[in-house]
């Protein structure tokens with residue numbers, strides 16, 4: 208028996224979840240929850256030093272339902288000449304996000320508009336030793 212709320216498993220004989228006071232069910236329904244954020248791959252699409260660009264990008268991506276976040280955004284406000292804020296976009300939405308942003312006249316310092324988003328790195332890239340000159 209399972210609690211439909213907390214999905215705890217109970218031995219036969221139990222009818223109510225001790226935790227949630229929910230009536231136990233024989234089978235759990237399939238999970239409806241959205242994937243946990245830690246399992247979603249994000250990839251840097253662009254980087255900018257300009258807080259105005261960040262605000263513009265946010266408004267555009269929010270309107271299109273793109274899942275993203277800015278990495279190092281607050282750092283940029285504190286130290287404008289330090290590392291730029293990186294726009295991290297969910298990997299499967301990279302093409303859509305790139306399409307939205309491609310026509311903007313932004314002052315971002317680095318763009319990463321690849322046609323094909325990179326695959327998650329599963330091989331350890333070994334650096335080859337420099338050949339003797």
Ligand SMILES: [Zn+2]
Pocket residue numbers: 210211212213214215224225226227228229
């Ligand atoms: Zn429960």
